[in-house]
Amino acid sequence: MKRYTASLAATCCLIAMSSIAQTPYKIVDQWKLGGTGGWDYLLADGAAHRLYITHNGRVEVVDTATGKAVGAVTGLKSTHGVALDPDGKTGYISDGAGNAVVIFDRSTFAVLATIPAGTNPDGIAYEPTTKTVWAFNGRSNNVSVIDPAKKEVVATIALPGKPEFPQVDGKGSIFVNIEDKNSIVKLDAAGKKAVATWALPGCESPSGMALDSDHSRLFSVCDGNKMPVTDAKTGKQIALATIGAGPDAAGYDAKAQLAFSSNGETGTLSVVDAANGYKTVQTLATKKGARTMAYDATNNRIYLMTAEYGAPAAGSKRPSVLPDTFTVLVVGK
Incomplete structure (x- = not known):
């Protein structure tokens, strides 16, 4: 009876953790700050x-x-x-x-x-x-x-x-x-x-990085839609997760063991389950250009920057940021 109870408790715990990890994120607010230029x-x-x-x-x-x-x-x-x-x-x-x-x-x-x-x-x-x-x-x-x-x-x-x-x-x-x-x-x-x-095998042009200090894992985000996971003690690659295009920042939720990548080219947020095979469990549509972010562990919120774009300025190939469209996207559950 004790074995069954322990096994049942462990199973319930795993189900609960899986439920936490797979509860979908969504955009819960937008804060328009205004101003000009990029970020x-x-x-x-x-x-x-x-x-x-x-x-x-x-x-x-x-x-x-x-x-x-x-x-x-x-x-x-x-x-x-x-x-x-x-x-x-x-x-x-x-x-x-x-x-x-x-x-x-x-x-x-x-x-x-x-x-x-x-x-x-x-x-x-x-x-x-x-x-x-x-x-x-x-x-x-x-x-x-x-x-x-x-x-x-x-x-x-x-x-x-x-x-x-x-x-x-x-x-x-x-x-x-x-x-x-x-x-x-x-x-x-x-x-x-x-x-x-x-x-970093399988990675081109790594930019953002997140750290799981509890398990000594580093999450880099790269061009080519990849997030290599590296053992912070040995330097060996643990996994190579698939994310969106044009990432620039990464984040990590230690409680749910989820890694995040903000992808400016596709306008998405990739959510990678670090506890279960490093699979991408959600791809949230954000906005094209939302390439940088910050994760706030105190309220389980993710903040991404974005704006509206216009034609490139003279002599530039990049689209221009339209004045007073500077906005924070707030992502939560």
Whole structure:
């Protein structure tokens, strides 16, 4: 009887977990922010109910409880990424065209310091064991390690190619996609050095990356509709999931063990079940151009950026972003 009860309980648990994983996502809200020009990465601060959105030469700050803008960090040249200090007081922005990292006050949104970095800093991350900020420079193919207390670069680490989005495991390791080499580099925070380079078979031009720290898995999103899953300890590929076209960002829900890919070309959000064979269990229609996103674990929401497009500007092949159509899509269950 005990065996039957235990078996039945385990089966019920698996069914419940499967149900959680397969409950479909949907667009539950849209927040129109307006403004002009394009955007890059987003970052959710669930505890503070805020969403940071890099938007040309500024970073928009949105209250996720109301969908209303509460302020902006301004005066920059071309923003790409945002990282937050665990102190709850300060944040860090990669200003690509300014070749700098900007420290800002999260209460007033005032710029506190501007620190020269490499050429075109893009991805950025805060590393908690060393209390350093890592800015990945897309054109100089290196990473600037910044001590925010000293407000200076304390190390510059060469990389084998163009870095894209990084992830930090909180235990002293940093991982970053190398876009033009179809690989991942692992870095040691304490030693301030690269310690491994891992190939990404079946991947072309990896951009966004998500991390499952509980199971040591990295999810990269690539051209060619692929999401390679990499063992963060050994560098070996575990799986190669199928996603939508034109991905640029990835996210991960640790509770449901779901990985996400925002696909700008197809205008979809791919949901991959990391607990059951890395199958794509949902393809949600979003909007063409919605290529970057942020996952908020506190409310199980996904935020994607999008806009309306017009004809390309003179001398450009890219469609232009129509003024005042800058919008956040809110995805939930």
